[in-house]
Amino acid sequence: MESAVSPFHAEPAHEVPQNCSKFGVLISLEPSPRQLAIHPVLKQRKRRFLGTIRPSKVWPVIRVSSGNFLEMYDFMVFGYYAAAIGKAFFPSGNPFVSLMLSLMTFGAGFLMRPIGAIVLGAYTDRHGRRAGLLLTLGLMSVGIFSIACMPGYATIGLLAPLFVLVGRLLQGFSAGMELGGVSVYLSEIATPGHKGFYVSWQSGSQQVAVMFAALVGVALNAKLPLEKMTAWGWRIPLLLGCVIIPFLFRLRRSLQETDEFVARKHRPSAPEIFRSLTTNSWIVVIGMMMVTMTTVSFYMITAYTPTFGDSVLHLASKDSLIVTLCVGASNLFWLPIMGALSDRVGRRPLLIVFTILMLVTAYPAMRWLVGEPSFSRLLTVELWLSFLYGSYNGAMVVFLTEIMPIDVRTSGFSLAYSLATAVFGGFTPAISTYLIHRTGNRAIPGLWLSFAAACGLVAALLAKPHNAAIETGRLATLKA
Numbered sequence: 001m002e003s004a005v006s007p008f009h010a011e012p013a014h015e016v017p018q019n020c021s022k023f024g025v026l027i028s029l030e031p032s033p034r035q036l037a038i039h040p041v042l043k044q045r046k047r048r049f050l051g052t053i054r055p056s057k058v059w060p061v062i063r064v065s066s067g068n069f070l071e072m073y074d075f076m077v078f079g080y081y082a083a084a085i086g087k088a089f090f091p092s093g094n095p096f097v098s099l100m101l102s103l104m105t106f107g108a109g110f111l112m113r114p115i116g117a118i119v120l121g122a123y124t125d126r127h128g129r130r131a132g133l134l135l136t137l138g139l140m141s142v143g144i145f146s147i148a149c150m151p152g153y154a155t156i157g158l159l160a161p162l163f164v165l166v167g168r169l170l171q172g173f174s175a176g177m178e179l180g181g182v183s184v185y186l187s188e189i190a191t192p193g194h195k196g197f198y199v200s201w202q203s204g205s206q207q208v209a210v211m212f213a214a215l216v217g218v219a220l221n222a223k224l225p226l227e228k229m230t231a232w233g234w235r236i237p238l239l240l241g242c243v244i245i246p247f248l249f250r251l252r253r254s255l256q257e258t259d260e261f262v263a264r265k266h267r268p269s270a271p272e273i274f275r276s277l278t279t280n281s282w283i284v285v286i287g288m289m290m291v292t293m294t295t296v297s298f299y300m301i302t303a304y305t306p307t308f309g310d311s312v313l314h315l316a317s318k319d320s321l322i323v324t325l326c327v328g329a330s331n332l333f334w335l336p337i338m339g340a341l342s343d344r345v346g347r348r349p350l351l352i353v354f355t356i357l358m359l360v361t362a363y364p365a366m367r368w369l370v371g372e373p374s375f376s377r378l379l380t381v382e383l384w385l386s387f388l389y390g391s392y393n394g395a396m397v398v399f400l401t402e403i404m405p406i407d408v409r410t411s412g413f414s415l416a417y418s419l420a421t422a423v424f425g426g427f428t429p430a431i432s433t434y435l436i437h438r439t440g441n442r443a444i445p446g447l448w449l450s451f452a453a454a455c456g457l458v459a460a461l462l463a464k465p466h467n468a469a470i471e472t473g474r475l476a477t478l479k480a
Helices: 033-038 040-050 055-080 082-089 095-111 113-127 129-148 159-189 195-223 226-233 235-243 245-253 259-263 270-279 281-301 305-312 317-345 347-371 375-403 406-425 428-439 445-462
Strands: none
Touching (some): 055 195, 055 235, 082 095, 082 305, 159 195, 195 317, 195 375, 281 347, 281 375, 281 445, 305 375, 317 347
16 A cells, blocks of 8 residues: 655755765655646645745734724823823822822723723624724724813813813723724734734734834933923823824725634624623633733833832933834734744643743832832833743733624623723722832732732633634644
């Protein structure tokens, strides 16, 4: 009986080139053009190796991620300039009180996320991914305008902080579905075997926003003195966000509905979606715990870094913003790599490994940092935390889409993510500031990170995706 011939079988040669053995047999693992012509599987594998995103998919990824960029850019700017915003809208004789009021307003936007996740998520699961994403972009635009153009407390009194709070709540309401909508859209347009890589660009667009906001901050700090930055300079990044809104609308309007949604014969009504969410409440809780690791670590190493560097470590504002810029670049580097790796080895192994690493290293790293604060130590610690965050989140986001039932995929994902952000992540800057103030321990944010990692570890052990192949990393092979 003749044995099957491997696509990488040896090929005889008449001349002995440098990559051949002395017996004239090719030893290179690179398939020849003849082999590629004979074996279609080799063609497909070569296409995968040369590029994971098909050219026809590049623009849809950019279009859908554009609104996610705006959402995160606005949130980052508010976090970066929390102290200046506090002085403008929440004046107080005590700088700590002013800063806390500003950070609590920053966190208040996250309280609306679960409501937005349910309401807007149900709308998207019924009317389509494109319709929901256009609606959230419109709501976000109103929110950013209301904060960027609002007169300060000295001009209109109590109306100023009230309107800023309303603007933040509106932003939080729209953001409740934005992230879930983008993640689900990317998962539904992904090519077979590359879902982790595609969905990682949801978080990737957020890192571009982090870097862009940090670059704007560095440029403004170089051009404007501290007094002018505190008085009015902090408005410039927000106004810049307003300027790019028409361009983002143009990108989103050109989105096509996903084939998976169009193919669905049943479009659940709002009551059906709510009942399904209630039935699958345990999955939502598991998803919430899983996201806790992501959202706490993200806001710790991005939004809180400038405030921590300035107010706690007493480093120069420029140094803190440069570190934040490097963190954004590091996140952007690791997210797609680990998303692609999760397509090969499975989601769960990555989730377990990196939650354990965060659990055991976060507090010692912070203790080392505050022992002798410096730019180099802050950069080192933040890049380590960035590696853990990017590696975990590259697998986590796509895993969260895979554990949700398809009928409530957007609303379930968004609700789990929003609850974690509202309860834990969004208030990370405020909680860290309060814990440092109460205990006098400047490294205590490391314990907060360890708590979040413990939540992620438990969830990673309990979560069960619908496709068992995801567990073993065989998804790409099965779909080949």
